[in-house]
Amino acid sequence: MNDKKKIAEKTIQFSVNGQTVQAKEGQSILQVCRELGIDIPTFCYDERLKIDGSCRICLVEVEGARTLLPACATLVAEGMQVQTHSEKVIEARKEILALLLSDHPRECLKCEKAGECKLQDYGYEYGVDEEQFGYFVGERCERDLDDSNPFFIIDRKKCILCGKCVRICNDLQCVGALHYANRGYKTVISTPFLQDLNDGSCVSCGNCVSVCPTGALMPKKPESYRSWEVKKTTTTCSYCGVGCQMDLCVVNNRVVEVKPRKGAANNAMLCVKGKFGYNFLSHPDRLKTPLIKREGEFVEASWEEALNYIKEKAATVKSEQGDYRFAGLSSARCTNEENYLMQKMARGVFKTNDIDHCARLCHSSTVAGLANTLGSGAMTNSIEEVLRSDVVFIIGSNTSETHPVIGAHIRQAQAQNKTKLIVADPRKIDMARDADIYMQIKPGSNIAILNAMMKVIFDEKLYDQAYIEERTENFEELIQTLELLDFKELCKICGIDPETVRRAARMYASADRAGIYYSMGVTQFASGTNGVMSVSNLALLCGQIGKESAGVNPLRGQNNVQGACDMGALPNVFTGYQKVTDAAVREKFEKAWNITDMDDAVGKTLPEIMDAALNKELRFLYIMGENPVVSDPDRHHIQKALSSLDLLVVQDIFLTETAQLADVVLPAAAFAEKEGTFTNTERRVQRVRKAIDPPGQALADWRILQKLMQCFGYDSNFESAEEIFEEMRTLTPSYAGMTYTRLDTLDGLQWPCPSEDHPGTKFLHQGRFTRGKALFVPIHYTPPVEEPDAQYPLSMTSGRNLYQYHTRTMTGRVEGLNLKEGHGYVEMGPATAAEKGIVHGDRVKVSSPRGEIVVIAHVLESVQEGLLFVPFHYGEEGANVLTVANLDPICKIPELKLIKARLEKCEAAL
Numbered sequence: 001m002n003d004k005k006k007i008a009e010k011t012i013q014f015s016v017n018g019q020t021v022q023a024k025e026g027q028s029i030l031q032v033c034r035e036l037g038i039d040i041p042t043f044c045y046d047e048r049l050k051i052d053g054s055c056r057i058c059l060v061e062v063e064g065a066r067t068l069l070p071a072c073a074t075l076v077a078e079g080m081q082v083q084t085h086s087e088k089v090i091e092a093r094k095e096i097l098a099l100l101l102s103d104h105p106r107e108c109l110k111c112e113k114a115g116e117c118k119l120q121d122y123g124y125e126y127g128v129d130e131e132q133f134g135y136f137v138g139e140r141c142e143r144d145l146d147d148s149n150p151f152f153i154i155d156r157k158k159c160i161l162c163g164k165c166v167r168i169c170n171d172l173q174c175v176g177a178l179h180y181a182n183r184g185y186k187t188v189i190s191t192p193f194l195q196d197l198n199d200g201s202c203v204s205c206g207n208c209v210s211v212c213p214t215g216a217l218m219p220k221k222p223e224s225y226r227s228w229e230v231k232k233t234t235t236t237c238s239y240c241g242v243g244c245q246m247d248l249c250v251v252n253n254r255v256v257e258v259k260p261r262k263g264a265a266n267n268a269m270l271c272v273k274g275k276f277g278y279n280f281l282s283h284p285d286r287l288k289t290p291l292i293k294r295e296g297e298f299v300e301a302s303w304e305e306a307l308n309y310i311k312e313k314a315a316t317v318k319s320e321q322g323d324y325r326f327a328g329l330s331s332a333r334c335t336n337e338e339n340y341l342m343q344k345m346a347r348g349v350f351k352t353n354d355i356d357h358c359a360r361l362c363h364s365s366t367v368a369g370l371a372n373t374l375g376s377g378a379m380t381n382s383i384e385e386v387l388r389s390d391v392v393f394i395i396g397s398n399t400s401e402t403h404p405v406i407g408a409h410i411r412q413a414q415a416q417n418k419t420k421l422i423v424a425d426p427r428k429i430d431m432a433r434d435a436d437i438y439m440q441i442k443p444g445s446n447i448a449i450l451n452a453m454m455k456v457i458f459d460e461k462l463y464d465q466a467y468i469e470e471r472t473e474n475f476e477e478l479i480q481t482l483e484l485l486d487f488k489e490l491c492k493i494c495g496i497d498p499e500t501v502r503r504a505a506r507m508y509a510s511a512d513r514a515g516i517y518y519s520m521g522v523t524q525f526a527s528g529t530n531g532v533m534s535v536s537n538l539a540l541l542c543g544q545i546g547k548e549s550a551g552v553n554p555l556r557g558q559n560n561v562q563g564a565c566d567m568g569a570l571p572n573v574f575t576g577y578q579k580v581t582d583a584a585v586r587e588k589f590e591k592a593w594n595i596t597d598m599d600d601a602v603g604k605t606l607p608e609i610m611d612a613a614l615n616k617e618l619r620f621l622y623i624m625g626e627n628p629v630v631s632d633p634d635r636h637h638i639q640k641a642l643s644s645l646d647l648l649v650v651q652d653i654f655l656t657e658t659a660q661l662a663d664v665v666l667p668a669a670a671f672a673e674k675e676g677t678f679t680n681t682e683r684r685v686q687r688v689r690k691a692i693d694p695p696g697q698a699l700a701d702w703r704i705l706q707k708l709m710q711c712f713g714y715d716s717n718f719e720s721a722e723e724i725f726e727e728m729r730t731l732t733p734s735y736a737g738m739t740y741t742r743l744d745t746l747d748g749l750q751w752p753c754p755s756e757d758h759p760g761t762k763f764l765h766q767g768r769f770t771r772g773k774a775l776f777v778p779i780h781y782t783p784p785v786e787e788p789d790a791q792y793p794l795s796m797t798s799g800r801n802l803y804q805y806h807t808r809t810m811t812g813r814v815e816g817l818n819l820k821e822g823h824g825y826v827e828m829g830p831a832t833a834a835e836k837g838i839v840h841g842d843r844v845k846v847s848s849p850r851g852e853i854v855v856i857a858h859v860l861e862s863v864q865e866g867l868l869f870v871p872f873h874y875g876e877e878g879a880n881v882l883t884v885a886n887l888d889p890i891c892k893i894p895e896l897k898l899i900k901a902r903l904e905k906c907e908a909a910l
């Protein structure tokens with residue numbers, strides 16, 4: 001098909017500066033010249049944005065044209081003769097530059113943009129002497145400095161009105177926070193004041209700052225430096241699972257700025273955390289030496305002392321118990337190489353499958369559910385494919401806050417492709433404001449709404465009969481279940497009127513290409529696996545899996561949670577989901593690792609590990625890069641469990657709430673300080689590169705793990721992360737074709753990638769499902785485990801916000817992020833608040849059978865009445881003081897999204 005397309009693409013011959021060249025029909029002169037390496041200046045052009053042509057600096061001479069033409073807006077034509085640097089062109093460019101410079105401040109010497117400023121560069125290149133023009137002062141209004149945003153300043157005097165910032169804000173980020181104000185010569189860019197930040201239009205993504213060609217939009221920087229002192233290293237963002245590519249700009253071993261790069265997942269976009277959330281790296285709180293707890297106090301120790309201490313304590317456990325009674329928590333924040341080594345250590349050195357990580361609390365229901373129905377529990381399609389979807393159905397994902405760059409992609413699809421959007425969420429989240437159909441479903445009613453939609457699709461015969469026959473099994477059983485269900489009753493359970501459900505079902509079913517995007521609002525239930533399988537049922541019913549711009553797309557949360565799962569940091573599988581219960585698989589790993597007697601039973605999951613610690617079945621817990629005291633359900637229970645251990649080792653970049661309970665704390669290098677790979681939510685494996693040295697004696701996690709393995713007598717001698725990757729890929733079919741050399745691009749490679757000549761896989765299940773035929777699994781709605789009662793009359797859900805990341809070890813140490821959301825709060829609807837006499841900003845107490853928190857009330861129209869939303873970011877003011885581990889029987893995910901709670905107003909004295 002590609003070949004046909006190529007033939008259809010017309011080639012055009014024309015000449016540039018007297019040389020005959022070829023181009024594709026539809027290309028602009030600027031594009032072709034860029035490909036040819038001919039430098040045409042431009043301020044307003046960005047290949048991602050619609051052509052604006054306003055800056056005029058790219059003017060070229062075209063034979064026969066009456067005027068000079070902008071190269072960005074002029075398409076090449078057969079026989080055209082173009083001059084890019086004729087005398088006339090140069091004169092015109094000089095004139096434009098002179099005009100721009102005539103009212104531009106003469107500050108190049110002290111301007112922070114110097115060296116990277118396009119106006120300065122072109123002025124120099126074209127020999128325009130600013131002194132020949134008088135500096136024009138005044139008249140245009142609002143030309144002053146605005147530094148009200150916590151992350152960047154706008155200096156309107158330096159603005160040349162190229163409009164890139166306005167276009168990126170409106171057309172790519174799609175929030176419309178930047179506009180032009182006034183007209184004609186008085187035109188200025190109207191900018192986000194902090195007030196705007198608070199009313200939600202500006203999301204401080206900083207994409208405007210990244211595209212500004214002059215010093216008009218500049219990041220607030222931790223220190224002053226000149227651009228030529230900067231060393232840039234390309235790497236992958238370490239916050240969420242989008243996997244944005246970025247350059248870390250380093251001066252004196254300190255990251256001083258972050259700039260977006262054009263990776264396949266992010267298209268040179270970033271969010272506020274990726275762009276501005278890097279100061280934690282150089283924060284004085286970073287762990288710099290190992291710490292050993294002696295008589296209740298941490299004492300600094302050398303690596304040797306710390307490792308020996310661990311060895312001795314572990315030996316005591318072993319001599320008393322006959323076994324190390326070891327369990328490990330691995331980390332979705334760490335690299336693939338580190339997760340590989342962590343599970344190798346657990347299985348190879350401590351001979352146990354008791355290894356797990358935060359994916360248990362996150363998408364374990366996805367991994368279990370989709371593995372059952374499709375054969376693979378990962379996002380089926382690629383992020384950029386959403387741009388061409390006809391319908392997007394978001395259920396239980398606060399996309400614009402938790403995967404901001406994907407949220408922006410979906411909005412671009414709406415604007416550019418007329419993609420229709422359906423949203424189901426008990427809170428009217430930002431994405432819901434722009435939805436074609438918004439269903440404010442009752443919390444815990446996903447299965448009911450999905451069954452209701454399927455019932456409409458079945459009754460109205462909107463399903464894809466041919467696809468179902470050819471590619472699925474168990475359809476009859478699904479129908480039998482659907483036939484038993486009462487549509488009106490289902491609508492009542494979700495609290496949505498039947499006509500809206502019908503409209504949503506028809507919209508989804510009639511689309512050619514429809515993608516479902518879901519996350520924690522589906523997975524974090526005791527019925528999470530069933531919820532995931534319901535999503536899969538709906539997509540299969542309409543033939544939406546196995547093609548482009550469609551699919552079932554679980555948005556994986558952490559930067560490397562997909563990778564940590566792929567690497568086998570799970571109790572039931574080795575790398576690439578090879579089962580620990582399969583003797584042949586075990587034999588393969590035993591041989592490769594040169595060990596015997598591997599544990600052959602499925603190990604304990606994270607909540608089970610905590611219970612086993614509490615009842616002393618486990619004695620030695622090793623936690624790498626997790627903070628369960630804040631992130632696991634029921635804080636007091638977790639604290640008790642961790643305190644019951646004989647030996648707790650925590651390996652982190654900060655002294656977290658969890659590390660404070662440890663016997664030994666080991667200082668790890670952060671993402672910017674080490675080499676490796678992360679696998680993003682769309683299965684894309686991307687490089688992580690070292691930009692700075694770690695602080696003090698901190699070491700890359702893999703180096704620490706290797707030291708420990710050696711200390712316990714295992715001969716491990718990797719000299720680089722790459723060597724670990726090489727071992728891993730020989731044991732992992734889906735990664736087998738990847739090498740660091742192949743990964744050394746901005747796009748990385750998507751698994752499955754079974755051989756070195758395989759290009760990687762853009763979307764899964766084309767032609768054939770991983771499990772052969774896809775499976776329909778009929779699901780009945782089950783009510784939440786905890787329902788409101790007289791004592792706890794409200795429902796409470798929990799989650800996140802844009803500015804904070806998880807347990808705030810990193811974002812809590814970035815000043816600007818805390819200006820917006822620095823304290824614990826609870827969201828509630830106006831009636832729920834009024835009933836208790838609560839107004840916005842009051843201090844309130846939220847309690848559950850597990851505990852209570854005192855936080856600030858956020859009274860919002862967007863929240864369903866009777867429901868409270870509490871973020872889990874804020875430690876003792878966070879949701880997990882109140883939650884409880886009611887587990888899904890299949891995957892053991894806790895029902896973090898729904899508990900019962902009580903709300904009270906605090907008296908002023910509190």
Ligand SMILES: Nc1nc2c(c(=O)[nH]1)N[C@H]1C(S)=C(S)[C@@H](COP(=O)(O)OP(=O)(O)OC[C@H]3O[C@@H](n4cnc5c(=O)[nH]c(N)nc54)[C@H](O)[C@@H]3O)O[C@H]1N2
Pocket residue numbers: 240241362395396397398399401402403424425426427429441442443444445446518519520521522556557558797798799800801802803804805806897
């Ligand atoms: N800024 C930021 N971004 C992050 C993170 C972060 O901490 N901060 N964490 C990352 C991680 S690890 C993850 S897993 C993702 C999570 O990303 P999301 O899942 O998008 O985030 P949550 O806030 O947990 O929950 C999503 C939504 O579920 C809704 N919800 C609650 N109950 C129900 C229900 O019964 N049905 C439906 N349909 N919806 C419901 C909530 O109102 C909320 O809007 O975010 C990742 N990105």
Ligand SMILES: Nc1nc2c(c(=O)[nH]1)N[C@H]1C(S)=C(S)[C@@H](COP(=O)(O)OP(=O)(O)OC[C@H]3O[C@@H](n4cnc5c(=O)[nH]c(N)nc54)[C@H](O)[C@@H]3O)O[C@H]1N2
Pocket residue numbers: 331332333334358359361362363520524557558624625626627628630631632633651652653654656668669670671701798799800805806807808809810872879880883896897
């Ligand atoms: N109530 C409620 N609870 C939840 C959720 C919810 O929605 N509601 N969501 C759950 C979900 S989806 C998730 S994923 C979990 C997340 O739970 P956690 O993974 O426990 O949360 P993080 O704060 O991301 O913890 C990561 C730790 O790794 C450290 N770290 C960062 N980089 C590195 C590194 O390179 N090396 C090392 N060694 N350490 C590093 C950080 O400082 C931090 O302490 O929380 C879960 N908890």
Ligand SMILES: [Mo]
Pocket residue numbers: 358361362363556557558
């Ligand atoms: Mo997560």
